[in-house]
Amino acid sequence: MIRKVLYFLILIAFGFFILSALSAYFPFGENVLTGVARYYTEKGVKDLGGINIVTSVVTIYRGFDTLGEVTVLFLSVTALAFTLVGLKVEKAKLPKPTLIMETGGRYLAPLIILFGAYVFLHGHLTPGGGFPGGVIIATSFLLLLVTQENYRFKKFHITTTEVLAGTLYVLVGLLGLYYVKSFLGNFLKTGKPGYLVSAGIIPIIYILIGFKVGSEMTSALNNLKEGGDEH
Amino acid sequence: MNIESLIFYGVPIYLIVMGILVILTTKNLFKMLLGLSIMDSGINILIVALGYIKGATAPIYSRYPEVFEKVVDPVPQALVLTAIVIGIAFLGLGLALVIRIKEKYGTVNVEKLKELKW
Secondary structure, eight states, X not given: OHXXXXXXXXXXXXXHHHHHHHHHHSOTTBOOOOHHHHHHHHHHHHHHOOSBHHHHIIIIITHHHHHHHHHHHHXXXXXXXXXXXXXXXXXXXXXXXXXXXXXXXXXXXXXXXXXXXHHHHTTTTSXXXXXHHHHHXXXXXXXXXXXXXXXOOOHHHHHHHHHHXXXXXXXXXXXXXXXXXXXXXOOSOOOSTTSSSOSTTHHHHHHHHHHHHHHHHHHHHHHHHHXXXXX | OOHHHHHHHHHHHHHHHHHHHHHHHXXXXXXXXXXXXXXXXXXXXXXXXXXXXXXXXXXXXXXXXXXXXXXXXXXXXXXXXHHHHHHHHHHHHHHHHHHHHHHHHSOOBGGGOGGGOO
């Protein structure tokens, strides 16, 4: 008990130290845009045609970062499946879904998928994009896995979507290398800012990321429910 | 130290500190993962709060090309977008490992995992 109180006091002192240092050096709300942030906010729309600057930063200016992130996600989901191979799930412990859950889940799931598709299609115009859109799609599959009894989908379809999306993402990057001499560079016309078909390759990349994240998260949830698969 | 700094830096730092406290004091592996996740959220909120500019909007030029509003720093937000996904990935992998430990040793209490001591 004394140990816990001691930990608490030390951590509170530590937190207070960080808090006072942060508010002395970076007062809240008085940040100034310098360097790359200034360039992104001033030239970003003219450069790439996407009005959402965060999306432009994520997909083009820091495209390598996002590619690496997708790779990390893929690796960890694969490791999850590998860890759970042959796990025995006791079916009796899962509660049986009621009629309301079953019917509601069946009608709600397609609408959630539609909303996820909307979020990643409008990634360059509104807050959102491939990662949130993919996770929203995965939640609809989670709803189906929880509410439908004996619901299962073909793992082949999920794996194929994942592999196709990842390969096409790298392919788009290589096309950028071929046309504009820069990996993941924008090789399409930027179009009129603020329209759905604009911003060059940003929507293409975000659609691919949406499919990839959605399928990866779905397979991770499925593995956590049923034990891993061998692929 | 003004009141705004206290609130908008204080809350995420409190979350970080509480996450560390959970990791240090609990013996349950699952709760340790929850502590890590709380810490992760605190760090993300702190990074976004550092990029804030008073009176500025989100970095989306909805009325382009008419107005150039004052916008907040887009770089921390993009970095946090990355960090959130990595956080989900590590949480999933950690949960898988905890499930395996529970299956093999029958407990998630770190003190009772005898095979750790050698």
